[in-house]
Amino acid sequence: MEVHQVRYALAVAEQRSFTAAANLLHVSQSGVSAQVALLERELGVTLFHRTSRGIQITPAGEPVLEQLRRAATELEQVHAVADELNGLLRGTVAVGAVAGLAWPPFFDALQLVHDAHPGLDLTLREGTSALVQEDVAEGRLDLAVVSWPRQPRAGLASWIALNERVTAIVAPDHPWAQRTDIPPAELLDQPVICLTPGTGMRTAYDAMMAAEGLPTPVAWEVTLPTTARALAARGMGVAVLTSSRADPPTDLAHIALLSTHAASALGVVWRDRPRPSAATRAILAALRTHIGVTTEDT
Structure with a gap:
């Protein structure tokens, strides 16, 4: 054989x-x-x-x-x-990320490993948080940067890089633009723009509204945050997205949602059994350096 x-x-x-x-x-x-x-x-x-x-x-x-x-x-x-004994990093490491992640420190970490270890074959696959975490759990990906509202998929090791807030995002000329906060119930009076099911953002929105005892209408269901922001900028509705330093700057108005459940996390997940390869550990270390660790959850 x-x-x-x-x-x-x-x-x-x-x-x-x-x-x-x-x-x-x-x-x-x-x-x-x-x-x-x-x-x-x-x-x-x-x-x-x-x-x-x-x-x-x-x-x-x-x-x-x-x-x-x-x-x-x-x-x-x-x-x-x-x-590892020879001090080499070779082979393939499959990295996953939520679609549309435009956070420079993430790409800085990939570049660091890519430049330092030319013999390593790095691949990147984007998708929804749910599907990407499933791929990590099933061994199709070695690690991923994903988001989750309460905790990542069971059985995966993780750390949180950013604690994010679920916010309403509107155009500068929207009637809500000068407000600093709104109760989630007021979202029912506006066309909501949100991401598709399976994304961390949609899961966070659904969980927040359910915890408040409210329905979760979505008028505009889109794949990427950039699409949601583009629709909101044109007055097509209220985008419900996370707000953190991972977001690109815009002139849109961000309005806090008055709910203790308006929370999400952006972090890294991987399988710790069997022990990750030396190459996977090198990428995890680079991610720790560039995107940081808010709290551990292994």
């Missing part, structure tokens, strides 16, 4: 396609198919059913692929230990 055969089989299982697996691995589709066939012949187990609709994992293939995943993880740990 060759290591590359294991990698090919796991890629096919993840992508449910020989072609997609080949594209992911940057090899030919015929090469992937031939090597997986050799692996199946050696193991005496058919791992995949090839059908017109794609690839299906066979019942016998499920436990074999699970064991192959464990073996691949153990092999990665062996390389990580060897690199």
Whole structure:
């Protein structure tokens, strides 16, 4: 059994396609198919059913692929230990972030590691806080910068970089622009602009309104905070977003929401079991240096 055969089989299982697996691995589709066939012949187990609709994992293939995943993880740990002993940082570290995060210290941290360790392959994937945390928990990402209203996903180690407030954001000529605060109930009288479900911001808004015993209407449901601010700037409604030093400067008016539940956090999550690789720990250390730590929650 060759290591590359294991990698090919796991890629096919993840992508449910020989072609997609080949594209992911940057090899030919015929090469992937031939090597997986050799692996199946050696193991005496058919791992995949090839059908017109794609690839299906066979019942016998499920436990074999699970064991192959464990073996691949153990092999990665062996390389990580060897690199650490040699003072090297190599391999791939997959970083996640909430979509639209435009916070310079985050990118400064990535640049620091990228420049200091040219042999390290850094990748970045954006998404909603819920999906990004799921990817960290399932091992598809090594760490991520995400937001949460009360606590991050169970089972993940974390620290908080910023404690944020949920605020109403309006155009300078909006009737509320000169107000310093409003009760959340007044949001019911305005078209609310908020992010999509699964984002930390939407979760924080829903949690605040639920705690106040109020419904959570959203007239404009958008993907990015920049879109929400653009709509608010044009008088299309009241954007409900977090307010912190991670936000880009604008001339929009920020109005505090009078609720003890109008809170959210921006922080870092990762898996601490098994122990993160030396490369992942280097990125965590850079993030601590550049974005800081408000409080620990491991």
